[in-house]
Amino acid sequence: MSVRLSSPDDYSKLLDDYDTWMFDCDGVLWRGDHLIEGVVEVLDILRSRKKKVIFVTNNATKSRKSYKGKFDQLGVEAHVDEIYGSAYASAVYLSSVIKLPKSKKVYVIGMGGLEEELREEGIAFTGGTDPADNTLEPFTLANFTLDPDIAAVVCGLDTGVNYTKLSKAFQYLTRNSGCHFIATNEDSTYPSANGLLPGAGAISAPLRYALGRDPVCTGKPASTMLDCVKAKVNFDPKRTIMIGDRLNTDILFGQNGGLATLLVLTGITQEAEITGPNPSPIVPDFVTETLGDLRIVERGQ
Ligand SMILES: O=C(O)[C@H](O)[C@H](O)COP(=O)(O)O
Numbered sequence: 001m002s003v004r005l006s007s008p009d010d011y012s013k014l015l016d017d018y019d020t021w022m023f024d025c026d027g028v029l030w031r032g033d034h035l036i037e038g039v040v041e042v043l044d045i046l047r048s049r050k051k052k053v054i055f056v057t058n059n060a061t062k063s064r065k066s067y068k069g070k071f072d073q074l075g076v077e078a079h080v081d082e083i084y085g086s087a088y089a090s091a092v093y094l095s096s097v098i099k100l101p102k103s104k105k106v107y108v109i110g111m112g113g114l115e116e117e118l119r120e121e122g123i124a125f126t127g128g129t130d131p132a133d134n135t136l137e138p139f140t141l142a143n144f145t146l147d148p149d150i151a152a153v154v155c156g157l158d159t160g161v162n163y164t165k166l167s168k169a170f171q172y173l174t175r176n177s178g179c180h181f182i183a184t185n186e187d188s189t190y191p192s193a194n195g196l197l198p199g200a201g202a203i204s205a206p207l208r209y210a211l212g213r214d215p216v217c218t219g220k221p222a223s224t225m226l227d228c229v230k231a232k233v234n235f236d237p238k239r240t241i242m243i244g245d246r247l248n249t250d251i252l253f254g255q256n257g258g259l260a261t262l263l264v265l266t267g268i269t270q271e272a273e274i275t276g277p278n279p280s281p282i283v284p285d286f287v288t289e290t291l292g293d294l295r296i297v298e299r300g301q
């Protein structure tokens with residue numbers, strides 16, 4: 001059963017019990033480019049109390065460095081080494097887990113941030129933002145030459161997805177023996193500033209259906225992202241809390257990692273999913289309306 005936070009003591013106890021605070025981004029800190037009220041103040045409270053702050057986003061459209069630009073633009077203090085994204089997690093998975101040979105390449109369905117992280121990890125790629133692949137011209141195999149060096153397809157949120165990219169990815173995944181199928185994340189929807197949009201999971205779905213095969217997911221709830229954090233940040237899982245807006249990614253990620261979990265209702269999850277007649281089997285430790293509620297500890301109300 002989740003604890004619904006309400007009194008200043010409830011929030012003060014969270015501050016006493018947890019030294020490391022991991023934040024999801026879309027739906028917790030912001031929706032699109034709309035900053036959620038109280039976020040800056042709450043992060044200031046945590047930093048003033050010497051808490052470790054980590055950002056863990058499934059949004060693969062930006063690299064860690066370009067996310068730093070978004071944080072700066074929205075006036076939210078963040079340092080690149082506090083930011084972990086699914087683009088970074090997929091690049092690390094390819095380099096450190098699959099150990100993709102330098103002679104091999106990746107075909108990308110995704111945007112500039114995913115390409116940046118692959119480049120940082122020394123992974124060669126095609127597709128992505130290449131103008132030749134970002135076309136609405138009909139795709140024909142008569143004009144397609146299979147690149148035998150493509151050993152993986154990585155699929156992330158791609159607002160320019162088209163039939164050419166899906167068709168090329170399909171060729172590699174069916175004709176290059178052992179070609180890995182990787183999804184940066186599988187969020188079904190994305191909470192933009194003005195409402196829900198199809199998420200990364202909806203971008204890889206056509207390939208899953210055409211192939212009859214599921215990808216390996218490197219984003220939340222998979223442990224890959226937490227492994228990336230562990231490789232750079234020393235923290236005690238028992239004194240760490242994960243704050244998220246989506247049950248089947250953020251809260252499950254926290255539970256898989258042995259972390260405490262706090263669900264906020266400013267993004268994807270609606271109250272009815274946790275208190276309704278058919279509640280989700282994924283039960284967060286704590287629930288509050290919005291991250292901004294934590295300001296109550298400063299006001300002592
Ligand atoms: O890929 C998606 O659907 C979105 O980027 C999704 O919102 C993940 O972002 P997060 O909530 O993990 O920051």
Ligand SMILES: [Mg+2]
Pocket residue numbers: 024025026027028244245246267
């Ligand atoms: Mg989110």
